[in-house]
Amino acid sequence: MSKLRILTVGDVVGPRALDRLSSALYPLKNEFSADAVIVNGENAAPGNGIDVPSAKTLLASGADVITTGNHVWQKRDIYEFLRDSDQIVRPANYPPSCPGAGYTVQNILGMRILVISVMGTIYMEPLESPFTAVDRILDREEGRYDLAVLDVHAEATSEKIALGHYFDGRIGIVFGTHTHTPTADLRILPGGTGYITDLGMVGPENSVLGVRADIIIEKLRTKMPVRFELGDGPILLGGACFTYDTDVKRVTEVKQILRTLGP
Secondary structure (H helix, E strand, O other), X not given: OOEEEEEEEOEEEOHHHHHHHHHHHHHHHHHOOOOEEEEEOOEOOOOOOOOHXXXXXXXXXXXXXXXXXXXXXXXXXXXXXXXXXXXXXXXXXXXXXXXXXXXXXEEEOOEEEEEEEEEOOOOOXXXXXXXXXXXXXXXXXXXXXXXXXXXXXXXXXXXXXXXXXXXXXXXXXXXXXXXXXXXXXXXXXOOOOEEEOOOOEEEEEEEEEEEOHHHHHHHHHHOOOOOOXXXXXXXXXXXXXXXXXXXXXXXXXXXXXXXXXXX
């Protein structure tokens, strides 16, 4: 095998998006001839965060690994699942005492794929530097993986792009999540790393990042607390498929995925 295709899907926002994605994931995997699927599921549960039922639904629907982000701790029932399952990871730069692990190694068609989740620190929580956290994982797992994949859950585009360049050639695939807005900068960096700043989300079209637009407008105009409710309309899916050449050890193609999954 000289080509390995990794399908990546942006933040799943709410039960309706989870339901649509659960029906679409296997067909999408077949359409792109993907060998592995990585989904950011940190907002898949009702309200926000991820719970055990939503995590199990994603895995049963075709996800090989679930990455998360700053909402991973919202549902306490996920804590034990994070400890017990090697198919879901929380950001690696949270303290070691937090439940779960920040990375996993999955064997896909004989390829050992290291999947790392990390949080940005600009405009977000003051966690350990993502550069330091990921460097440490790469050093610790040296010789135990064939391809590394990194989900950068971050607010600032500059931080995501800097991480992409810093790990260019050492990590095969770097993609961003968290902003729920797909970016048009998918590329192959000089060292062979496939990169995109943000995949986007799986969430309602008539919304601001998944939440009803009128609610967000009220909050921004009045600065008063509001109760978030998910938007309506068709569910949009944002993602990307990366083709990795196992002979030359570099990404050779990146395809962006933007489509509607239905009402």
